[in-house]
Amino acid sequence: MKNFALIGAAGYxxxxxxxxxxxxxxxxxxxxxxxxxxxxxxxxxPDTKFFVEFERFDxxxxxxxxxxxxxxxxxxxxxxxxxxxxxxxxALRRGAHAICEKPLVLNPWNIEALEHVASDTGKKIFTILxxxxxxxxxxxxxxxxxxxxxKVFDVDLTYITSRGNWYYTSWKGDISKSGGIATNIGxxxxxxxxxxxxxxxxxIVNLHTHDRASGILLLEKARVRWFxxxxxxxxxxxxxxxxKTTFRSITVEGEEIEFSEGFTDLHTRSYEEILKGNGFExxxxxxxxxxxxxxxxxxxxxxxxxxxxxxxxxxSSHPFSRxxx
Numbered sequence: 001m002k003n004f005a006l007i008g009a010a011g012y013x014x015x016x017x018x019x020x021x022x023x024x025x026x027x028x029x030x031x032x033x034x035x036x037x038x039x040x041x042x043x044x045x046p047d048t049k050f051f052v053e054f055e056r057f058d059x060x061x062x063x064x065x066x067x068x069x070x071x072x073x074x075x076x077x078x079x080x081x082x083x084x085x086x087x088x089x090x091a092l093r094r095g096a097h098a099i100c101e102k103p104l105v106l107n108p109w110n111i112e113a114l115e116h117v118a119s120d121t122g123k124k125i126f127t128i129l130x131x132x133x134x135x136x137x138x139x140x141x142x143x144x145x146x147x148x149x150x151k152v153f154d155v156d157l158t159y160i161t162s163r164g165n166w167y168y169t170s171w172k173g174d175i176s177k178s179g180g181i182a183t184n185i186g187x188x189x190x191x192x193x194x195x196x197x198x199x200x201x202x203x204i205v206n207l208h209t210h211d212r213a214s215g216i217l218l219l220e221k222a223r224v225r226w227f228x229x230x231x232x233x234x235x236x237x238x239x240x241x242x243x244k245t246t247f248r249s250i251t252v253e254g255e256e257i258e259f260s261e262g263f264t265d266l267h268t269r270s271y272e273e274i275l276k277g278n279g280f281e282x283x284x285x286x287x288x289x290x291x292x293x294x295x296x297x298x299x300x301x302x303x304x305x306x307x308x309x310x311x312x313x314x315x316s317s318h319p320f321s322r323x324x325x
Contacts, residue, residue, distance in 0.1 A: 002026045002275070005061060005072045005096065007087045008079035009033040009041065009050065013101055017076045018044040020271040029064070029072060032057035033079075061094055072096040074274075081184065082177040085110050092121040099126045099274060103187045104285040106179045108293055111286055118282065126279040130266035131192040133273070136259040140252070141196045144221060153197065155224040155252050157189055158310060162232035162245040163211075173210070175296065181213045183292040186228045189250075190217070191288035197222035203291060205298040207311050213295065214311035222252075225308040234310060 004021045008014055009031040018041065021028050028045040031038065036052050051057035064070040075091035077084055077100040085105045091098035104127045105111060118125050131137050144153070163172075171177040178184045194200065198220025205215040212229035227234075232245060239247045250257045273279050303312060 002073040003029045003070060004074050004076055005029055005057075005091075005094075006031040006048075006076045006078070007033075007057075007090070008077060008101075009038045010035040011078045011080075014038075014078045015040050015044070016267040017078055017099075017101075017271075020268040021045070021076070023265075023268045024271045024275055026074075026275075029070070030057060030060055058090070058094075065095075074099055077101065080171045080177060081106060081179055082171070085114065088114055088125055089117055092117050092123045092125070095121070095123065097124045097126065097274075099128070099271070099279075101128055102191075102285075103179060103183050103289060103292065104282065105289060106183065106293070108286065108290045111282060111289065115282060124279075125282040126274050127282065127285045128267065128270050129188065129191050129195075129280045129284060130270050131188055131259075132195055132280070133266050133269045134259055136257065137192060137196070140257060144196055147221065151221065153222045153252050154254070155193070155197070155222045155250065156308065157193070157224055157226040158247065158249040158308070159185060159189060159227070160229045160231075160234050160239075160247040160310075161185055162235070163230040167230060168210070179292060180296050181208070181211070181228050181230065182295040185230065186213075186226070187288050187292050189226070190291045191285070193217065193222065193224055194219060194287045194291070197224070200287070200291060203294045203298070205295050205300045206303055206307050208295065208298070208300050212311075214308045215295065215300075216307070217291070225306070227308040227310040229310070234313060236310075 004026055006017060006028060010033040018028060022044045028048045030049045031041060032051045032054055034052055038050060041048050041050065049060060061072055072094060073096060075094065075096040075098055077087045077098060079087050081103055084100050088098045088100055114125060167173050172184055200217065200219060202218040207214040211231040212234060214227040217224040217226060235247050
């Protein structure tokens with residue numbers, strides 16, 4: 001049984017990490033979050049010590065080590081994106097391996113800096129790239145490997161996940177903290193695409209606003225038209241008619257890749273692989289972090305021929321807007 005600590009216990013994704021710790025037969029010793037609405041912990045580990053002050057959380061871990069001989073083997077990090085770098089450093093300096101949610105960091109050079117800390121401490125940094133463990137995605141990758149040399153596939157990626165006014169008030173609406181739309185909701189898809197179709201040849205951004213982004217990503221084996229949005233108005237009519245607030249679609253050569261099922265246990269599978277020594281380490285995150293960094297820092301070229309069809313829709317009014325509009 002390994003000892004875990006958790007930073008970011010109140011976040012949306014935190015319960016999946018709590019479940020993964022429990023289902024792999026390990027113990028969540030302590031958790032921290034400045035927000036105290038974390039009753040979900042009771043479903044997985046009611047004996048976990050919980051702290052709303054980071055200093056007391058850190059002190060508790062130190063006392064466990066020196067007073068009781070209990071060390072933290074892994075520290076799971078599900079805090080806001082812009083704090084991942086700092087919290088990974090805390091884990092390593094506390095003598096624990098870090099398991100961090102996506103995006104691991106916001107900028108490519110942050111990876112190199114963390115690699116130095118990992119080398120100095122002798123600890124590892126793992127990230128959660130759960131789509132690489134999805135059976136449908138694994139099968140697709142194997143099919144692409146068998147394709148004729150030089151074959152370039154036409155791929156469309158569409159992901160719309162509706163968000164309300166709260167989004168812009170929270171850290172997620174601050175591009176300096178979340179990294180913006182492409183980072184916050186798209187980075188796992190960009191990782192999946194490069195894992196399947198190879199390295200980036202060109203990264204073109206057509207559209208990038210506070211609530212949507214679109215572009216063309218040229219990879220070794222694919223030309224990807226992508227569209228990401230948190231605006232419910234961009235949902236296709238069929239989704240709206242069914243009352244859905246989320247729409248996810250990936251097509252390869254016009255054929256839909258259906259992978260909406262099978263997500264529920266992928267964090268547990270990720271933890272299983274990490275504990276077996278097969279987890280995705282820090283270097284695996286480099287490509288996707290570079291992609292979203294480039295998207296964030298480009299000047300969009302505007303709408304052009306053969307863009308993603310959703311990007312061509314007019315920027316109509318939205319019932320929710322940024323607080324400064």
